[in-house]
Amino acid sequence: MPNQWGNTYSRSWGSRGNNVRNAVHRHLGKVVAGAAIAVAGTAAMVAVTLPGTAGAGETGGNKAGAQQPVQGQGQGQGQEQEQAQGQTAVQPGVVEQAPAEGDKGKGSDPLTDDEVERAEQLAVSRQLFNASENVEGERGPQRLTVDLAEPEADAVDGQGAPRRAEVTFYDYWDDTLVTKTVDLDTGKVVETISQQGVQPTPSRAENIEAAGLLLADPLGAGLKADYKDATDNELTSPDQLWLSGGIYRATPGAQPAVLDKCGEHRCVRLFTKVKNGPWIDTRSLVIDLSARNVAELDR
Numbered sequence: 001m002p003n004q005w006g007n008t009y010s011r012s013w014g015s016r017g018n019n020v021r022n023a024v025h026r027h028l029g030k031v032v033a034g035a036a037i038a039v040a041g042t043a044a045m046v047a048v049t050l051p052g053t054a055g056a057g058e059t060g061g062n063k064a065g066a067q068q069p070v071q072g073q074g075q076g077q078g079q080e081q082e083q084a085q086g087q088t089a090v091q092p093g094v095v096e097q098a099p100a101e102g103d104k105g106k107g108s109d110p111l112t113d114d115e116v117e118r119a120e121q122l123a124v125s126r127q128l129f130n131a132s133e134n135v136e137g138e139r140g141p142q143r144l145t146v147d148l149a150e151p152e153a154d155a156v157d158g159q160g161a162p163r164r165a166e167v168t169f170y171d172y173w174d175d176t177l178v179t180k181t182v183d184l185d186t187g188k189v190v191e192t193i194s195q196q197g198v199q200p201t202p203s204r205a206e207n208i209e210a211a212g213l214l215l216a217d218p219l220g221a222g223l224k225a226d227y228k229d230a231t232d233n234e235l236t237s238p239d240q241l242w243l244s245g246g247i248y249r250a251t252p253g254a255q256p257a258v259l260d261k262c263g264e265h266r267c268v269r270l271f272t273k274v275k276n277g278p279w280i281d282t283r284s285l286v287i288d289l290s291a292r293n294v295a296e297l298d299r
Helices: 017-026 113-123 126-131 204-215 218-231
Strands: 044-046 142-148 164-171 176-183 188-195 241-249 267-274 285-288 293-296
Touching (some): 113 142, 113 188, 204 241, 204 267
Antiparallel strands (some): 044 241
16 A cells, blocks of 8 residues: 555544644643543553653563654555455565574573574464565564563473463464464474454554554544644654554444454554654544554544
């Protein structure tokens, strides 16, 4: 899906435009205290909090949902897709060989960077790579997390237990969460679990892609207008914002029909912030990353 950064949209949020814009103006230059945002309506929002300081709260790490400042022009922007026989074409790719073991931890030590890279490479077989799709519509599953696996019951002290990593991916081709447990000592995948309807917190890359879809949609006009009012600059790409996001699950009959599959589909609500500036309220907008569309919640 091409990103249409250059398009000009109406300065309207729809039914709630003036209220949102007035709310932003009342809070320009102020910091929203670090507390969970109360979610209005009937939809469920999973594990979403706001940072406690302006410019804080986007920290690194391997856990999904730990946000960092968005860096690099065009990161996470959707790639151009062609339609062929009713299916989305994806770009060809090559599965790399798993890297050498590199630096290794011991016992219950956190995974080293080398172990994280090795675990991910081992978990993505050629079959998985060729048959899956990431958030940008490209070949290969979307990485979510790489964590140290819990030790076996007979080795809870970690002594002598094999070093294992749990690698979690999301496959946008068929909306499946895939978790692979990798034995880092033997280099083998010892367990694979596939689940549908399970939606972990979105990753940083997914939040960036969601923001790109929002900016390319007419419903992103209000976000662009508020950014312009706050900074006197045009909002043209996600890297101009601090982003946090949470999963949206549909409640039948409580939102537009286009969002009825959220929960089966991977749908995200974004919390957007001007860098070194105010938060802009985008909670009424939901981005369906699976269907690649944007909708506004009924009020």
